[in-house]
Each structure stands twice: as C-alpha cells, then as structure tokens.
Amino acid sequence: MDRLDEKAERLKNLMAERRGEKGFLIPLLQEAQKIYGYLPRPVMEAVAEGNGVPVAEVYGVVTFYAQFRLEPAGENLVRCCMGTACHVRGALKVLRALEKKLEVTAGATSGDGRFTLETVNCIGACGLAPVLTVNDKVFGGLAPETAAEILDQYE
Ligand code: FES
Known part of the structure; x- marks a missing residue:
C-alpha cells in the first residue's frame, strides 16, 4: 500500500469510528489534518461524502477556524x-x-x-x-x- 492509500485508509477508518457522533466534524477534520498536514479539497470531499454532509458545510468549517490549513505548511x-x-x-x-x-x-x-x-x-x-x-x-x-x-x- 503506498502512502496515499495508507492515508486514505486511515481517514476512512476514522470516519467509520466517528460516524454518528455528535459534533464529529471539527474533531474529524483535526484528525484529517494530522494525517495529511493540511486539508486539500479531495479530503474535504471525502469527509463530506463519508458523513453525508454537504461539501459546502465542510468548507465553511475549514475556512472559519484558523487552525485548519488549505495549503501545505512550510518545513x-x-x-x-x-x-x-x-x-x-x-x-x-x-x-x-x-x-x-x-x-x-x-x-x-x-x-x-x-x-x-x-x-x-x-x-x-x-x-x-x-x-x-x-x-x-x-x-x-x-x-x-x-x-x-x-x-x-x-x-
Ligand atoms: S497568552 Fe501567550 S502564552 Fe498565554
């Protein structure tokens, strides 16, 4: 399994663990950012799809909180x-x-x-x-x- 698949797999498992949890979105995005280092669009889409929420809602949360990054961080x-x-x-x-x-x-x-x-x-x-x-x-x-x-x- 290459690193991208590995990350996608970790994200999938996380979503499965947290499915149905109240207030899951922010902690889930925090974990996703730990996995990827930032939150590229495909990750936001996967989170939205995996949890049955609109991509716009995920994007709204990511852009509202300063802790989330849309671009990779520097060294x-x-x-x-x-x-x-x-x-x-x-x-x-x-x-x-x-x-x-x-x-x-x-x-x-x-x-x-x-x-x-x-x-x-x-x-x-x-x-x-x-x-x-x-x-x-x-x-x-x-x-x-x-x-x-x-x-x-x-x-
Ligand atoms: S206000 Fe800066 S460390 Fe507490």
Whole structure:
C-alpha cells in the first residue's frame, strides 16, 4: 500500500469510528489534518461524502477556524501567540518583526517554503510572554529583534 492509500485508509477508518457522533466534524477534520498536514479539497470531499454532509458545510468549517490549513505548511511552523498576556507584552510588534523577516503576513508560507507563520491564542506559557513556538519548541520573553533572530537557527 503506498502512502496515499495508507492515508486514505486511515481517514476512512476514522470516519467509520466517528460516524454518528455528535459534533464529529471539527474533531474529524483535526484528525484529517494530522494525517495529511493540511486539508486539500479531495479530503474535504471525502469527509463530506463519508458523513453525508454537504461539501459546502465542510468548507465553511475549514475556512472559519484558523487552525485548519488549505495549503501545505512550510518545513517549520512558527506560531506567534496573540493571547491577552502576550498581547499586553508586545506580541503585535513581535508578529510584525516575524512578518518582515519572512516577507509574509500571518497565515502564509514563506516563498522558499521554509516557514509557515501563524498566530495562536495562548499556548499556556503566559508567564513567558510574549511567546512564540517553532515546531514544538517554545521561545519566551521575546523582543521583536530576538524573535526574528530565532528563525536564523532554522535557516
Ligand atoms: S497568552 Fe501567550 S502564552 Fe498565554
């Protein structure tokens, strides 16, 4: 079985497990995104078809929630926290510095495919605010310049 078939099989099994569950759509899409890394149209169609809901409904959910991606992420996922604690400690300036460094706006992937920049609302490390994560690593107590320099480690 090749990797595509394997992914499709995992998605099919997940749908079978969750069929009929109340409020299944968001958790199912989260799992589908874990499998594929993002939610391409054929995956949204499979989820819609497998659960008897219109594709438009699935698409509506995917585009409403910032956690879902319609495009593949870059090699490194940068998340800038914009939660209250980080916001009051200068998160917006940190975000602007990251956007400038990567030449993208939040939600996009850099032209070289190395970084995807996203915003999140609190990662539970408020004591370190302002905070960002690169992949699973947390960086806190940031100034805009230091935040941008952190990305150099991943070049
Ligand atoms: S608000 Fe940023 S970690 Fe909690």
